[in-house]
Amino acid sequence: MTTSTKESSHVRSINADLLGAFKANFHGELLQPGDKDYHEGRKVYNAMIDKQPGLIAYCTNEGDVIKAVRFALDYNLDVAIRGGGHSGAGLGMCDDGLCIDLSRMKKIRVNQQDRTVMVEGGCTWGEVDQATHAYGLAMPSGIISTTGVAGLTLGGGHGHLSRKYGLTIDNLLAAEIVLANGEFVTASEQEHQDLFWAIRGGGGNFGVVTSFLFRLHPISTVYAGPMFWELEKATEILQWYRDFLPAAPEELNGFFALMTVPPAPSFPEQLHMQKVCGIVWCYCGDIKQGEEILSQVREKFPPIFEHVGAVPYPGIQSAFDALYPKGHNWYWRGDFVQELPDEAIAQHVKFGNELPTMQSTMHLYPIDGAVNRVGKQETAFSFREANWSQVIVGVDPDPANNERITQWTRDYWEATHPYSLGGGYVNFMMEEGQERVKATYRDNYDRLLKIKQKYDPTNLFHLNQNIKASSET
Ligand SMILES: Cc1cc2nc3c(=O)[nH]c(=O)nc-3n(C[C@H](O)[C@H](O)[C@H](O)COP(=O)(O)OP(=O)(O)OC[C@H]3O[C@@H](n4cnc5c(N)ncnc54)[C@H](O)[C@@H]3O)c2cc1C
Numbered sequence: 287m288t289t290s291t292k293e294s295s296h297v298r299s300i301n302a303d304l305l306g307a308f309k310a311n312f313h314g315e316l317l318q319p320g321d322k323d324y325h326e327g328r329k330v331y332n333a334m335i336d337k338q339p340g341l342i343a344y345c346t347n348e349g350d351v352i353k354a355v356r357f358a359l360d361y362n363l364d365v366a367i368r369g370g371g372h373s374g375a376g377l378g379m380c381d382d383g384l385c386i387d388l389s390r391m392k393k394i395r396v397n398q399q400d401r402t403v404m405v406e407g408g409c410t411w412g413e414v415d416q417a418t419h420a421y422g423l424a425m426p427s428g429i430i431s432t433t434g435v436a437g438l439t440l441g442g443g444h445g446h447l448s449r450k451y452g453l454t455i456d457n458l459l460a461a462e463i464v465l466a467n468g469e470f471v472t473a474s475e476q477e478h479q480d481l482f483w484a485i486r487g488g489g490g491n492f493g494v495v496t497s498f499l500f501r502l503h504p505i506s507t508v509y510a511g512p513m514f515w516e517l518e519k520a521t522e523i524l525q526w527y528r529d530f531l532p533a534a535p536e537e538l539n540g541f542f543a544l545m546t547v548p549p550a551p552s553f554p555e556q557l558h559m560q561k562v563c564g565i566v567w568c569y570c571g572d573i574k575q576g577e578e579i580l581s582q583v584r585e586k587f588p589p590i591f592e593h594v595g596a597v598p599y600p601g602i603q604s605a606f607d608a609l610y611p612k613g614h615n616w617y618w619r620g621d622f623v624q625e626l627p628d629e630a631i632a633q634h635v636k637f638g639n640e641l642p643t644m645q646s647t648m649h650l651y652p653i654d655g656a657v658n659r660v661g662k663q664e665t666a667f668s669f670r671e672a673n674w675s676q677v678i679v680g681v682d683p684d685p686a687n688n689e690r691i692t693q694w695t696r697d698y699w700e701a702t703h704p705y706s707l708g709g710g711y712v713n714f715m716m717e718e719g720q721e722r723v724k725a726t727y728r729d730n731y732d733r734l735l736k737i738k739q740k741y742d743p744t745n746l747f748h749l750n751q752n753i754k755a756s757s758e759t
Pocket residue numbers: 331366367368369370371372373374376377378388407427428429430433434435436437438439440441442443444445489490491493494495496610713714749750751
């Protein structure tokens with residue numbers, strides 16, 4: 287993100303006297319326009335997003351969050367909540383107003399006996415993985431370790447362990463939340479059940495989650511890594527994959543990718559910058575069994591490159607971090623998919639051949655197995671019958687390519703959307719309009735709206751895939 291683009295524009299500043307009173311009671315750090323670290327502080331993961339808040343409040347505990355919410359209420363400030371800052375649409379940041387940042391709230395406490403972990407709202411998944419791995423335990427989350435726990439969880443959360451252990455929200459036991467009126471509550475199956483239902487998929491609509499309590503699983507070493515094949519084989523591989531994976535043991539996860547081989551020393555030089563198709567495997571059961579299953583795959587379709595082997599779980603979780611650092615330009619679109627007909631595969635192959643930049647990609651994340659066994663109305667996350675969550679992502683460090691990556695993503699999405707279930711994962715959405723949000727929650731939308739009206743009647747928390755009445759603009 288360039289800081290110069292908006293340097294001259296006016297940021298609505300917050301009255302110094304009001305701010306003084308707030309500062310006196312706030313334990314964390316506050317950044318305003320003009321402060322040395324302000325421009326660094328307002329950056330989010332996606333460099334296409336260039337927002338200038340009136341104030342960034344780096345909270346250090348729940349008390350800070352409560353004070354920040356009350357301050358915003360008292361002075362009618364717009365509010366953004368930032369966990370890991372990975373939202374593609376940059377929903378963790380606002381123009382003017384107050385950004386409540388949790389990135390300094392990093393406590394993680396593993397309870398080995400109960401197999402649970404308490405995680406504060408500013409943690410990333412890498413931090414959680416490191417902490418739980420020490421006990422031979424792991425949490426089902428995503429595939430990149432720098433992603434924030436908070437945003438990923440509140441939208442649902444899928445990754446390497448989803449087929450066996452469900453979505454991240456299926457492993458959520460409780461959350462502590464600062465509500466829109468500044469009240470601090472716990473949501474679980476025992477307390478504020480309606481709120482607990484809503485935050486499992488309903489995003490950041492209902493309050494600031496200061497901590498999560500998760501159920502852990504005994505996972506330490508997995509048999510995992512990527513296998514690549516020539517792009518010319520994509521049709522054949524996809525046709526096989528659509529039947530193979532749903533019938534495979536749930537310990538086996540494998541997300542399909544269309545991608546370009548990075549020009550990095552870990553890949554053979556002759557493959558650098560070659561467009562390929564690939565599957566990133568993760569077998570979380572007995573290593574020998576994983577090896578056996580995947581050697582059958584190798585025999586059937588000898589890969590042009592692979593890096594599959596026994597690896598500590600945090601290793602596979604962070605394997606692609608370097609490929610996707612903070613500060614690149616992103617544009618993405620998602621859809622839930624139940625079937626992959628030949629017509630859809632033909633579109634994937636067409637757009638795979640047209641990948642606009644090295645990091646642009648398409649992933650199909652499996653969400654069958656344990657994810658499918660939870661009912662559509664049991665949590666706010668509605669698409670329990672989907673077999674895959676599809677994301678098309680245009681990525682590049684150079685802003686000169688923004689239009690190209692955006693157009694490719696849009697065209698690709700238009701071409702494959704007719705073969706989807708109609709809605710997309712909220713965590714893979716840009717700001718795409720209310721119809722898209724409704725299409726994602728389907729029958730759960732009305733229930734979410736009632737809970738929203740109960741816990742946040744003025745829509746203080748609206749920088750998210752917003753649940754709102756049709757009458758609200
Ligand atoms: C490189 C990359 C890889 C990804 N891989 C996966 C993946 O494998 N699986 C997957 O499921 N998703 C994945 N995602 C999507 C990811 O889940 C979303 O981008 C998610 O919103 C990120 O959460 P965050 O806390 O980092 O983001 P933020 O930008 O901080 O927040 C995202 C949204 O959540 C709200 N929010 C954040 N913190 C809180 C809080 N404490 N309380 C209430 N609301 C809050 C924000 O207001 C905002 O609306 C990936 C994203 C990226 C960029």
